[in-house]
Amino acid sequence: xxxxxxxxxxxxxxxxxxxxxxxxxxxxxxxxxxxxxxxxxxxxxxxxxxxxxxxxxxxxxxxxxxxxxxxxxxxxxxxxxxxxxxxxxxxxxxxxxxxxxxxxxxxxxxxxxxxxxxxxxxxxxxxxxxxxxxxxxxxxxxxxxxxxxxxxxxxxxxxxxxxxxxxxxxxxxxxxxxxxxxxxxxxxxxxxxxxxxxxxxxxxxxxxxxxxxxxxxxxxxxxxxxxxxxxxxxxxxxxxxxxxxxxxxxxxxxxxxxxxxxxxxxxxxxxxxxxxxxxxxxxxxxxxxxxxxxxxxxxxxxxxxxxxxx
Numbered sequence: 001x002x003x004x005x006x007x008x009x010x011x012x013x014x015x016x017x018x019x020x021x022x023x024x025x026x027x028x029x030x031x032x033x034x035x036x037x038x039x040x041x042x043x044x045x046x047x048x049x050x051x052x053x054x055x056x057x058x059x060x061x062x063x064x065x066x067x068x069x070x071x072x073x074x075x076x077x078x079x080x081x082x083x084x085x086x087x088x089x090x091x092x093x094x095x096x097x098x099x100x101x102x103x104x105x106x107x108x109x110x111x112x113x114x115x116x117x118x119x120x121x122x123x124x125x126x127x128x129x130x131x132x133x134x135x136x137x138x139x140x141x142x143x144x145x146x147x148x149x150x151x152x153x154x155x156x157x158x159x160x161x162x163x164x165x166x167x168x169x170x171x172x173x174x175x176x177x178x179x180x181x182x183x184x185x186x187x188x189x190x191x192x193x194x195x196x197x198x199x200x201x202x203x204x205x206x207x208x209x210x211x212x213x214x215x216x217x218x219x220x221x222x223x224x225x226x227x228x229x230x231x232x233x234x235x236x237x238x239x240x241x242x243x244x245x246x247x248x249x250x251x252x253x254x255x256x257x258x259x260x261x262x263x264x265x266x267x268x269x270x271x272x273x274x275x276x277x278x279x280x281x282x283x284x285x286x287x288x289x290x291x292x293x294x295x296x297x298x299x300x301x302x303x304x305x306x307x308x309x310x
Contacts, residue, residue, distance in 0.1 A: 007034030008299040022046040023095030028079030033062035054128035080219040102242035117202035120180030144168040155208030163189040224253040231309035281306040
């Protein structure tokens with residue numbers, strides 16, 4: 001299947017990165033190379049783009065899309081290893097970093113990847129298929145309390161306890177192997193009157209399992225400060241999120257990086273010695289225009305936040 005992914009908030013992101021023609025940039029979630037292509041168009045021969053993605057299909061597709069550019073380097077890895085990747089390339093600092101989080105259209109539209117609740121397929125959900133653990137392992141091995149916890153916290157699902165109860169009961173008759181089986185279990189866990197009003201009943205649970213499996217929130221939390229530290233003065237970090245949990249992490253990290261002081265408010269002069277790392281460019285997150293929403297409904301929940309290094 002051809003790798004297809006609509007780059008969300010494309011113009012806003014490229015403009016927000018304020019690209020220097022001779023600069024070095026990192027796309028930490030390369031995908032099909034949509035954002036990277038437009039970054040490369042703005043670079044001269046001295047400029048460079050490092051694209052990182054853990055998905056083998058994305059790396060292959062981006063390689064083809066970006067093959068006309070001689071100053072693009074593509075690495076298959078998780079963006080949490082950005083420091084190591086740059087060290088191995090002999091790069092100390094970069095002028096901009098982009099993260100476009102979440103699941104790509106290609107991943108959702110390839111049934112055998114198991115990300116989508118819209119088709120019946122093996123319960124996989126691995127963003128990196130070299131990993132040994134799949135979504136099926138979580139569904140079939142986690143305790144009822146652990147399932148309820150991740151569905152409630154990562155899926156923000158009000159019926160998490162009921163869904164966890166039904167999952168653990170269903171698997172007593174044999175392992176749950178497919179997305180279709182899981183969807184029907186989830187559907188049976190939610191009161192009928194809510195099924196008509198909450199959108200697809202499995203959306204939040206699938207999100208929760210995917211986040212848990214791919215360790216998405218911890219990776220984001222642990223890496224944002226490192227990315228800010230890797231920027232040159234005036235360099236920018238742009239992050240596109242797709243749900244409130246991601247956005248909250250980005251918002252709070254940027255806020256702490258801008259104002260890290262931990263002194264009591266009644267002390268007139270800062271005594272903790274913590275220095276600001278820079279400035280939040282987006283006082284409020286940038287969201288898609290109505291035109292983009294009409295053209296690409298999957299962009300609906302996206303938010304872009306940008307931080308500039310001092």
